[in-house]
Amino acid sequence: MPRGDKSSYTDKQKRKAEHIEEGYEDRGVGHEEAERRAWATVNKESGGGKKSGSGRGKKESHAASRKGGRKGGRASAARSKAAKSRSAKKAAKTRARRKSAKKRKRA
Numbered sequence: 001m002p003r004g005d006k007s008s009y010t011d012k013q014k015r016k017a018e019h020i021e022e023g024y025e026d027r028g029v030g031h032e033e034a035e036r037r038a039w040a041t042v043n044k045e046s047g048g049g050k051k052s053g054s055g056r057g058k059k060e061s062h063a064a065s066r067k068g069g070r071k072g073g074r075a076s077a078a079r080s081k082a083a084k085s086r087s088a089k090k091a092a093k094t095r096a097r098r099k100s101a102k103k104r105k106r107a
Contacts, residue, residue: 006039006049007049008048008049008050008051009042009050010049010050013046013049016042016045017035017038017039017041017042018038020038020041020042021034021035021037021038022034024037024038041064041065044061044064045060045061045062045064045065046058046060047060
């Protein structure tokens with residue numbers, strides 16, 4: 001099996017990697033880097049591709065995901081009220097702009 005072959009991964013692991021990759025791309029990470037990070041995350045959480053057979057499974061560890069969420073929350077808490085407010089207003093404006101663009105696209 002060549003390096004990078006994803007045939008030994010379960011459908012769930014492939015879906016998870018795709019979802020993680022989309023999240024990175026939404027945040028501005030390049031496609032190849034996002035894909036690399038996504039598979040690294042799946043490998044870290046589930047221990048790589050799953051092989052068939054009774055008793056060969058191990059529990060998934062979501063410690064890295066939890067750590068990332070905590071880090072993000074801590075970073076947000078350290079920002080000033082004005083900075084958070086400015087960011088929230090910018091996000092609301094972006095959502096409104098995308099929503100109107102989506103409506104125009106449908107029509």
